[in-house]
Amino acid sequence: MDRAPTPPTGPTRVLVIGGGFAGLECARELAGDDRFEVTLIDRTNHHLFQPLLYQVATAALAAPDIARSTRQIFAGERNVTVLMDEIVSIDAAAVSATGKSGAVYQADRMLVCVGARTSWFGHxxxxxxxxxxxxxxxxxxxxxxxxxxxxxxxxxxxxxxxxxxxxxxxxxxxxxxxxxxxxxxxxxxxxxxxxxxxxxxxxxxxxxxxxxxxxxxxxxxxxxxxxxxxxxxxxxxxxxxxxxxxxxxxxxxxxxxxxxxxxxxxxxxGVAAHPLAATLTEPADRGGRIRPEPDLSLPGHPHVFLAGDIVSLKNEDGSPVPGVAPAAVQMGQHVARILQREADQPGRERPPFRYHDKGxxxxxxxxxxxxxxxxxxxxxxxxxxxxxxxxxxxxxxxxxxxxxxxxxxxxxxxxxxxxxxxxxxxxxx
Ligand SMILES: Cc1cc2nc3c(=O)[nH]c(=O)nc-3n(C[C@H](O)[C@H](O)[C@H](O)COP(=O)(O)OP(=O)(O)OC[C@H]3O[C@@H](n4cnc5c(N)ncnc54)[C@H](O)[C@@H]3O)c2cc1C
Structure with missing residues (x-):
């Protein structure tokens, strides 16, 4: 198990890449906690409730019914900055990421949760x-x-x-x-x-x-x-x-x-993990998902965490943790709690992630x-x-x-x- 790295002085700069279920939840948990300065980056300006996409596709709901401006969600949270940029590369060792805009985002801790994309199985x-x-x-x-x-x-x-x-x-x-x-x-x-x-x-x-x-x-x-x-x-x-x-x-x-x-x-x-995942470590399955340490950190990089649909994980009984919204939410929460524990007590051993199946x-x-x-x-x-x-x-x-x-x-x-x-x-x- 990784030992937590020594935290920096001043608020911990947390970079969250992806404002989907995992990223939003992590940022929400850290919002209002002045030990953290959170930057949430997404290539869109909204959080999307994907389970209802089919209702938009079939004319039952309008697009704005199932999406909300990420900026608006965190409007009242002074320690959360929302930026719209597409991350094109990640340097795990330096805990930094580069956006399509050319900006380089430097942090002390990073959560990568860029989700999945449609996969045509090689076609x-x-x-x-x-x-x-x-x-x-x-x-x-x-x-x-x-x-x-x-x-x-x-x-x-x-x-x-x-x-x-x-x-x-x-x-x-x-x-x-x-x-x-x-x-x-x-x-x-x-x-x-x-x-x-x-x-x-x-x-x-x-x-x-x-x-x-x-x-x-x-x-x-x-x-x-x-x-x-x-x-x-x-x-x-x-x-x-x-x-x-x-x-x-x-x-x-x-x-x-x-x-x-x-x-x-x-x-x-079918879906496959966002291609950025495979730039961090070797994919663990055909869907391009990558395997984190049990605490959800990137192997060899305890400052960088992974969550949501890019992750390939198994439950204790050997069954895979499914690529569903509750799993992503729980992973986002888990990472936020690790960061909070380490802010309280640097060097604490990190608990492993456990998925609570909601069905x-x-x-x-x-x-x-x-x-x-x-x-x-x-x-x-x-x-x-x-x-x-x-x-x-x-x-x-x-x-x-x-x-x-x-x-x-x-x-x-x-x-x-x-x-x-x-x-x-x-x-x-
Ligand atoms: C049609 C459909 C129906 C579904 N139905 C259900 C359901 O009924 N129940 C259920 O539990 N789950 C359902 N899911 C699955 C669920 O939506 C996913 O498991 C969940 O969204 C995963 O969360 P995540 O945070 O990993 O990724 P996402 O929620 O996909 O969020 C990823 C975020 O990263 C952003 N991003 C991607 N690339 C970049 C980049 N390079 N730079 C910056 N930002 C980037 C995206 O814009 C997005 O906001 C469904 C999925 C789909 C597609």
């Missing part, structure tokens, strides 16, 4: 032919593409072209794919069904493609089966055991030789979800209610909490999402 050329779902710009691009396709289909007489425009292909049957598929089905079968005259939106094909034998593989088999049945009831076509072997234009090629034409191909099949949930269209926590399993409406309350509780601190709740309630009662406006092009999102 980077597929990035141009499919839409990922990781940022607000991604979510708006998905929404724009599907809504634009419906507009184009309304202008296109019955033909193969119209069929292609009326097909949404979602690759990846994990929680993101399942949530997207269910929400798209709701959108076209309920919300948009009276909006068009020439096309029947309920004939839009939503196809969920999963390479393994079942959707929601991380859940129990009966929960996966429930999710599949529920999606099919919503009109989603679920294809399992089929892998995408190529994407050419609007054509998906599968390993069984079949093809599918779709003008909206959404890639929800997981996936929503399947309106009114249904599956949840798994400890030995408890929920599905259907009770799971959906639990999902709703947990997500609203999680948005605590977001000024938009009430707006999100009211937006949901409105969409739920009226089946009328308010965010159907098509704005800008893909790059302008």
């Amino acid at each position: 980077d050329e597929w990035e141009k032919r499919s839409l990922g779902l990781k940022t607000l710009a991604d979510a708006r691009a998905v929404r724009r593409q599907v809504l634009q396709n419906l507009e184009n289909a309304e202008l296109t007489p019955g033909s193969a072209e119209r069929a292609k425009l009326m097909t949404v292909a979602i690759i990846g049957g994990g929680p993101t794919g399942v949530e997207l598929a269910g929400a798209f089905a709701d959108l076209v079968h309920r919300s948009l069904k009276t909006d068009f005259r020439r096309i029947d939106t309920s004939t839009l094909r939503v196809i969920l493609i999963e390479g393994s034998g079942r959707v929601l593989e991380a859940y129990d088999e009966d929960q996966s089966e429930y999710a599949r049945r529920r999606l099919e009831k919503l009109g989603v076509e679920v294809m399992t055991g089929v892998r995408v072997s190529d994407i050419q234009g609007d054509t998906l090629h599968f390993n069984d030789g079949n093809t599918l034409e779709s003008a909206a191909i959404i890639w929800a099949a 997981m949930m996936a929503i399947i269209g309106k009114n249904a979800a599956v949840a798994k926590t400890g030995s408890m399993r929920l599905r259907g409406f009770p799971a959906w209610l639990a999902w709703l309350f947990i997500h609203i509780a999680f948005l605590v601190g977001f000024r938009n909490k009430l707006a999100v709740l009211l937006g949901w309630a409105y969409a739920y009662i009226r089946n009328e999402p308010e965010t159907r406006i098509i704005v800008g092009d893909r790059d302008g999102a």
Whole structure:
């Protein structure tokens, strides 16, 4: 176990790179503690609540409902400085980082938590032919593409072209794919069904493609089966055991030789750690994640900590710590507490990080979800209610909490999402 390095005199300068779940939590814990001078750097000016990205992509929520200005979050905290810059390199030995702006940020302690990005599993050329779902710009691009396709289909007489425009292909049957598929089905079968005259939106094909034998593989088999049945009831076509072997234009090629034409191909099949992680130490897995010491410090660099989706860690039972928001939050808290302990008592032995599993949930269209926590399993409406309350509780601190709740309630009662406006092009999102 590392012994803590001797702290500097004066407030400890803490550099937090990434204002996602891990970084925000660490900065929040240190905010107001004048033993620390925190600089939080993010390439965006907002903290994003990624679990609700699919709702923006499916026109149920507007982008500002799920994001909040990071500067605003820390407006009242004098010891926290928020800067918008993209870090392009990190010097762990010097505890410094360089931004795209050219600025060099020097600190006494550093937390690197730059998260993950969409991974096309080595087929980077597929990035141009499919839409990922990781940022607000991604979510708006998905929404724009599907809504634009419906507009184009309304202008296109019955033909193969119209069929292609009326097909949404979602690759990846994990929680993101399942949530997207269910929400798209709701959108076209309920919300948009009276909006068009020439096309029947309920004939839009939503196809969920999963390479393994079942959707929601991380859940129990009966929960996966429930999710599949529920999606099919919503009109989603679920294809399992089929892998995408190529994407050419609007054509998906599968390993069984079949093809599918779709003008909206959404890639929800995987994420990999931000490439900055691999510049710090050798990746520990295929997803580019890196393994910290048990206290979350970078091996050989006790002043530098790692947290969130860039980290590859195992629980005591050997299972991996999942790449989910609660794990990132707990890691951010852990690092802040180590820094506080060392400010109190320099040289104290650092406790190892332990993940407290809060369970997981996936929503399947309106009114249904599956949840798994400890030995408890929920599905259907009770799971959906639990999902709703947990997500609203999680948005605590977001000024938009009430707006999100009211937006949901409105969409739920009226089946009328308010965010159907098509704005800008893909790059302008
Ligand atoms: C579509 C989707 C749905 C999800 N649903 C759920 C869910 O239902 N439940 C759940 O628990 N988890 C969910 N997750 C996972 C969860 O969002 C992540 O595990 C969590 O965000 C990880 O937190 P993090 O702090 O490591 O990274 P992030 O929250 O991704 O934050 C990383 C931050 O670093 C910034 N950054 C990146 N590169 C740089 C750079 N070079 N310089 C400066 N800043 C940089 C980014 O802008 C970002 O703000 C979902 C993820 C996605 C994409």
